[in-house]
Amino acid sequence: MKGIDIYEGDDIQDWNAVKNAGIEVVIQKASQGTSHIDSLLQYRYPKMKSVGLKVGFYHFANNTGDPEVQAQHFLDTISKFSSDTVLWLDIEAEENWTKQEAINFANTFISYVQNKGFQIGIYTGASFYTDYLAGNISSVPLWLASYGKQPSLYPFSASWQYSESGSLDGVAGNVDLNYFIDNIFIIGSNLIKEVQHDLQRVSCLEEGESNATGVLDIKTLNAIATFKDAAGVPGSVRGDGYLIDALNVITHKPTVGEGWNANPMAVRFLQWYFGLPKTGVVDSTMTAKLKEWQVKAGIWSASGADGVIREKDWNKILK
Known part of the structure; x- marks a missing residue:
């Protein structure tokens, strides 16, 4: 502005x-x-x-x-x-x-x-x-x-x-x-701290209460920028509504997979997390990557892994 x-x-x-x-x-x-x-x-x-x-x-x-x-x-x-x-x-x-x-x-x-x-x-x-x-x-x-x-x-x-x-x-x-x-702009410290905790959960901000201070510092701003780029979140770099909505989408552990009507921000976040191109669309390459991870993480057996991310899978991804 x-x-x-x-x-x-x-x-x-x-x-x-x-x-x-x-x-x-x-x-x-x-x-x-x-x-x-x-x-x-x-x-x-x-x-x-x-x-x-x-x-x-x-x-x-x-x-x-x-x-x-x-x-x-x-x-x-x-x-x-x-x-x-x-x-x-x-x-x-x-x-x-x-x-x-x-x-x-x-x-x-x-x-x-x-x-x-x-x-x-x-x-x-x-x-x-x-x-x-x-x-x-x-x-x-x-x-x-x-x-x-x-x-x-x-x-x-x-x-x-x-x-x-x-x-x-x-x-x-x-x-x-x-x-x-x-x-x-001045924003409330409680809101900042909530955002910091969510950024820690999505692996964008280093863990520990020393990094969840309620202050919109450079570490937090960089973490916000990383998350917004990962999830394709619009808006500027701050604890704004777009950011909070996106964090809520992901921390509520939506089902993501081929054939599911998933929020593109959740898809992009998972693609970033797993090192895939951030297209916002689940394709066969992403499904194969997720199946492989589900087996390696011990979440599902080789026969049970289907590349669909559900709450059980999110519990491994989110901290």
Whole structure:
């Protein structure tokens, strides 16, 4: 979905025009460092909401103040507002940070905000993320700036700021333009945990409660992408209705086989599971493969195996 991010230096003249230009999300700067508050935050918030835009907030990190103090300043600043998206830490400009400083700041800031009960993501440049943060910070939603080249993590694991000099109806001058993915939105931790458990059952997410945290982290996003590709699930990478419906189809153990009117998503999932082409149609090759597996798995005898997947077979497939 299309979005913009803005601060007090941007000149937004007509919010209806912005909305009508296809913008769905606006991420507004709230704070910077330990004391600065964006001068247009309070003025803009009701105007953005009044035209039906989804609104989120970011804090610009300074490498001159305690990260926990900055985090609390951020939370205090937005306390009177409601955010539709996760909160964002904007950490950028490699010349202002050593690698370890950036890692320590990001992890401390993220932990502090999460411990206060909020969901948070990271905004940074693609090179800053690759050089400094990748593999060194908590698993949170990512939003990467990369101009002229699509980041490899978009659209499965990261949103993409693709321009810092965009032109948009309703805006005088340039504005940052973004393609956001659905993991920017706040969703309930209980729903996420249910999805994580189902992803573990279908062998797309590593087992263990340490991987079923209720947080929509990178591991979970990658597992969702794997499952959606396996089952042919439409929709974006998130715990959306399409995903949940598909997981329900498969975890309810439908009968799948030649001559059975099976859900194509269940067929495709089984084809992925058994290393077959994902056509969504049960053919003789798939039937032969399933018969062979039924015998090897000790579910049926050679004479009893028929290549039809029933509850007894699903009990071996699902964890």
